[in-house]
Amino acid sequence: MxxxxxxxxxxxxxxxxxxxxxxxxxxxxxxxxxxxxxxxxxxxxxxxxxxxxxxxxxxxxxxxxxxxxxxxxxxxxxxxxxxxxxxxxxxxxxxxxxxxxxxxxxxxxxxxxxxxxxxxxxxxxxxxxxxxxxxxxxxxxxxxxxxxxxxxxxxxxxxxxxxxxxxxxxxxxxxxxxxxxxxxxxxxxxxxxxxxxxxxxxxxxxxxxxxxxxxxxxxxxxxxxxxxxxxxxxxxxxxxxxxxxxxxxxxxxxxxxxxxxxxxxxxxxxxxxxxxxxxxxxxxxxxxxxxxxxxxxxxxxADLLMGWTSDEHRLWLAPGGLVERVDRLGAVALAGAMARCHCGHEVVRGYRALRPRAGAAEIVGQLVTDHLLRRPLHRLADARPGSSYVYEFAWPSLRPGLGACHALELGFVFDTGDVFESRMLAGDGAPQELADALHGAWVRFVTEGDPGWEPWDAAHPVRVFGDGPPRTAPGLRDAEIALWATAPASGPAPAPPVDGAPVRSADLRAVIRRLRRSGGVRGA
Structure with missing residues (x-):
């Protein structure tokens, strides 16, 4: 032939x-x-x-x-x-x-x-x-x-x-x-x-x-x-x-x-x-x-399947050692995040209370992730109960420092974990069982409109894909999202003191200068 x-x-x-x-x-x-x-x-x-x-x-x-x-x-x-x-x-x-x-x-x-x-x-x-x-x-x-x-x-x-x-x-x-x-x-x-x-x-x-x-x-x-x-x-x-x-x-x-x-x-x-x-x-x-x-x-x-990873921000900060740099900047970095997210010090203190062992980079990353990503998706799911399905990808990469970072779930969704380009993020030895679960959920949603867990309702069910079998966690991120009720309705918030440390605009400019010298944050 x-x-x-x-x-x-x-x-x-x-x-x-x-x-x-x-x-x-x-x-x-x-x-x-x-x-x-x-x-x-x-x-x-x-x-x-x-x-x-x-x-x-x-x-x-x-x-x-x-x-x-x-x-x-x-x-x-x-x-x-x-x-x-x-x-x-x-x-x-x-x-x-x-x-x-x-x-x-x-x-x-x-x-x-x-x-x-x-x-x-x-x-x-x-x-x-x-x-x-x-x-x-x-x-x-x-x-x-x-x-x-x-x-x-x-x-x-x-x-x-x-x-x-x-x-x-x-x-x-x-x-x-x-x-x-x-x-x-x-x-x-x-x-x-x-x-x-x-x-x-x-x-x-x-x-x-x-x-x-x-x-x-x-x-x-x-x-x-x-x-x-x-x-x-x-x-x-x-x-x-x-x-x-x-x-x-x-x-x-x-x-x-x-x-x-x-x-x-x-x-x-x-x-x-x-x-x-x-x-x-x-x-x-x-x-x-x-x-x-x-x-x-x-x-x-339209039926909607939507979600996020637990540590989105780690792909934005881990390259170039920026997690450590932001941690060292401490209150200045937190004030910069407050200005970026239009939120006040009560929101930051709430996040710190929920994560008592977290450093500045973790708090900044989760603040920005919630402001840019999780809060809007919560709003969208709330507007479409019964036809929205929400997930969180929580499995941490086997590569040091990445956690469950932005884009990590892709090799599992496509069940392409065997290719080198997936291992660049996941490391060697990612669990095939997790790929079977995530890919299977996407196939069911595309085929039937139901990925295999209950749709969004007043209980806010979130399907968590991490270590072990997938599980449903009602109200998984509700405590963090609720903190934003104290944020200004619109417009940039002033940069108030963080834990008693006054923050000036010159301090925020210093954050930018230091990060620029360290290589900056390029969009991923």
Missing amino acids: TADQTDPVVRTPHGAVRGRYEHGTAVFRGIPYAAPPFGPRRFRPPEPPEPWEGVRDAGAYGPTAPKPPYSEAFAQYLADPAVPGDDCLNLNVWTPDPAPGARLPVLVWLHGGALTRGSSAVPVYAGHSFARDGVVLVSVNYRLGVEGYGLFPDAPANPGLRDQLAALRWVHDSIAAFGGDPDRITLGGQSAGAISVGALIAAPQAQGLFRRAVLQSGPPEAADRDKARRMVRRMAARLKVPATAAAFADVDRALLLRTQSEVSRLGGPVLGGPSFGIVVDGDLVPRDPLEALTAGDAARG
């Missing part, structure tokens, strides 16, 4: 593609869902790809979106392969049965990476295990950084999010040919991918394109438009060009990435600082996604 006779071939709306059979799974990589976003299309909304003649080879991952590499500190934990080429708006499909009529459930996956890094080519996201268990897995590339989320006066906002919407439409229209059921699509993502999922759940243009959603360590949110403009203006000043899309489109890509890295090198969840994000644009994002979803006027029928 020839390869043409043994390899799977599927026809898409733009032409036929030839994949590969791997371990009984049909895999198609690098399928374009939109035209290359360069030349006259740079900083513009995605356009359909040009149709092709014959059969296009889909055996290898397609080009990844332009992005800077991770810093050396983060690169020891996070893999981020780069595939050169312009045709970066592509996706991959893993399916157990590439035939119309199979009507299998579908999971569309949006990768994380602070909207500046990451891709569908990360080996942790391989979809073989989902296909093995009867789910069609689709992973998506989209524009990143200033190319995807820069805010310009002469171009539409959120082109990266528009890429994701275009991919979702492609899946809805095309997935039946790969054995998927367009009426059983689940949209999922982690970190920045989950934030994107939240925006798409609330987007009027995305209604009807999916049935369920998974938000891992990322809430629905909208970034501050002024902050996004400042990022562009700072880049423009360094580049010595106008802060317009037309001017940026003429800048060499490599130079643009270097400038973006220079401007955003102190960004990150703990300290804040310059960063890119999804903004309210009056069109695809007509209002803040969390406000829209908690008001109940978007995707009313």
Whole structure:
């Protein structure tokens, strides 16, 4: 037999593609869902790809979106392969049965990476295990950084999010040919991918394109438009060009990435600082996604699976020894977190009472995690009782200092713990039983809408995946969340004394200077 006779071939709306059979799974990589976003299309909304003649080879991952590499500190934990080429708006499909009529459930996956890094080519996201268990897995590339989320006066906002919407439409229209059921699509993502999922759940243009959603360590949110403009203006000043899309489109890509890295090198969840994000644009994002979803006027029928890791902050602080540095800064670091989170000293004292042995880094990390992540997801679950399922991933990494950190659960969700890139975070010897439990819950949710535990109600049940069998812990984080009732309703709180130590603005600037000298916190 020839390869043409043994390899799977599927026809898409733009032409036929030839994949590969791997371990009984049909895999198609690098399928374009939109035209290359360069030349006259740079900083513009995605356009359909040009149709092709014959059969296009889909055996290898397609080009990844332009992005800077991770810093050396983060690169020891996070893999981020780069595939050169312009045709970066592509996706991959893993399916157990590439035939119309199979009507299998579908999971569309949006990768994380602070909207500046990451891709569908990360080996942790391989979809073989989902296909093995009867789910069609689709992973998506989209524009990143200033190319995807820069805010310009002469171009539409959120082109990266528009890429994701275009991919979702492609899946809805095309997935039946790969054995998927367009009426059983689940949209999922982690970190920045989950934030994107939240925006798409609330987007009027995305209604009807999916049935369920998974938000891992990322809430629905909208970034501050002024902050996004400042990022562009700072880049423009360094580049010595106008802060317009037309001017940026003429800048060499490599130079643009270097400038973006220079401007955003102190960004990150703990300290804040310059960063890119999804903004309210009056069109695809007509209002803040969390406000829209908690008001109940978007995707009313969507089932939600959402949660976090116990020690999200450790991935943000552990690289470069920042846990120890923040612990040494003590009261100054806590005051910085209070200003970052718009909370008062009563909240900090409450956290300290709940964690009497915790150092400053632990308190700062949990404060920021609750402010940015857990509180919004609590709000979302409260607005959708009966159709929301909440989890906490609590298994600590076997690598020192990471605990149950941000992104650690991914190798368990995808059941890819055997690949080196999963072991970069988890270490060697992660329990397969935990992967069976977590992956199995995700498969059940995508297939049936029920991951295997009770939905959110007045008791606030949280499914905990840690050492030993999974367990349900009602009200797991309620004590911390309740402390925020004492925080100001809006606006930055003053930085009051912490345990009697007066904190001045000069002290907070010193925190930033010291962390900058130590390598800063780069978004992960």
